[in-house]
Amino acid sequence: EFLPSFLPRNRNNLEEIDDICRNVISDMNTWGVCVVNNFLGTEKGISVLDEVLNMYSAGMFRDGQLVSNKAAASDLKTIRGDQIAWLDGKEKNCQNIGMLISKVDAIIMRANKMYNNGKMGDYTINGRTKAMVACYPGYGSHYVKHVDNPNQDGRCITAIYYLNRDWDIKQNGGLLRIFPEGWQDQVADIEPLFDRILFFWSDRRNPHEVQPAYKTRYAITLWYFDAEERNEACRRYQRDREINSKPGNP
Ligand SMILES: Cn1c(O)c(C(=O)NCC(=O)O)c(=O)c2ccccc21
Numbered sequence: 001e002f003l004p005s006f007l008p009r010n011r012n013n014l015e016e017i018d019d020i021c022r023n024v025i026s027d028m029n030t031w032g033v034c035v036v037n038n039f040l041g042t043e044k045g046i047s048v049l050d051e052v053l054n055m056y057s058a059g060m061f062r063d064g065q066l067v068s069n070k071a072a073a074s075d076l077k078t079i080r081g082d083q084i085a086w087l088d089g090k091e092k093n094c095q096n097i098g099m100l101i102s103k104v105d106a107i108i109m110r111a112n113k114m115y116n117n118g119k120m121g122d123y124t125i126n127g128r129t130k131a132m133v134a135c136y137p138g139y140g141s142h143y144v145k146h147v148d149n150p151n152q153d154g155r156c157i158t159a160i161y162y163l164n165r166d167w168d169i170k171q172n173g174g175l176l177r178i179f180p181e182g183w184q185d186q187v188a189d190i191e192p193l194f195d196r197i198l199f200f201w202s203d204r205r206n207p208h209e210v211q212p213a214y215k216t217r218y219a220i221t222l223w224y225f226d227a228e229e230r231n232e233a234c235r236r237y238q239r240d241r242e243i244n245s246k247p248g249n250p
């Protein structure tokens, strides 16, 4: 069973970043999953949460993309229920979210350098998506078991920062259950606790689900790109567009 790594707080920034990097590298290479608690510290964590709550009350969240559009619209509402907003972190009233993003970037880019001269796992990370701020409104909203990147779209690492204070998993649900490939029937159960950050490989190695949440559940997700896989995905996408736009193709 991998243990959430706890880090003493009294370090200067760079030392702290290095410590977290060593944790991330060793856990990602051993388990493919890494949990770091007390990532920002309570005060900074609360400043990020406050910005997310302000965004929410400003109505900036949209219903999450639908996983499958086969079922009738009404059913889908029950399947997902998550609401999302995309941020680059430079928006006004989001400077603390921006600070969080910069710290995660610093760790990923430093881990990239520290490990095997510029390769994290077998990846060379050269970019990321915007930040996806997600809210599960409670009432049993959940996310069906899925793989973030099943078909080489370029995303190699998923980073999720949780914002839920006083979260009681028994009462509130919302557990993230990962079914890591090769762990036999073992699972990784991650509680979405305040100021906790989670990293895991985004591909088929880590199918995961969000179990029904019965209290509002917030998280901020970043996906990091592997340069090669991303470039190939963009080429493939461009090729498909050209093929599909040729005359004779509907
Ligand atoms: C809202 N939400 C998600 O919560 C997760 C996800 O895996 N979350 C894990 C978690 O919150 O612990 C997703 O992977 C996801 C992907 C596309 C759109 C929305 C999405």
Ligand SMILES: [Mn+2]
Pocket (backbone or CB within 6 Å): 146, 147, 148, 208
């Ligand atoms: Mn996911």
